[in-house]
Amino acid sequence: MEERPIEYCPHCGEDLIGExxxxxxxxxxxxPYFSRLKIGIYNRELDRITHWQCPIYEGTWERK
Structure with a gap:
């Protein structure tokens, strides 16, 4: 059985992994076959996701 990863929003503390x-x-x-609830913010100039957004809090943070 796959272990469920743990990831929380740094702003509101909500679980971002899903079912x-x-x-x-x-x-x-x-x-790892879990739905992810965080939203990737894509930068066309850099051609990559640069920030994540919490769908509940709507706050953003830099991708590490």
Whole structure:
């Protein structure tokens, strides 16, 4: 059984990992097969995600 990763919003403390993705839908996702609730903020000039956003608090923080 896969261990559930732990990640919390640095602003509000909400759990950002979500539920385990059902086996029959995993072909559409990358490991570790847990839905992620945080939102990636993409920078076109840098061609990468530079910040994350909490969907509950709506605060942002830099990607490390």
């Amino acid at each position: 385990k993705i059902p086996f029959n839908l995993r072909e559409h996702y990358s490991p």
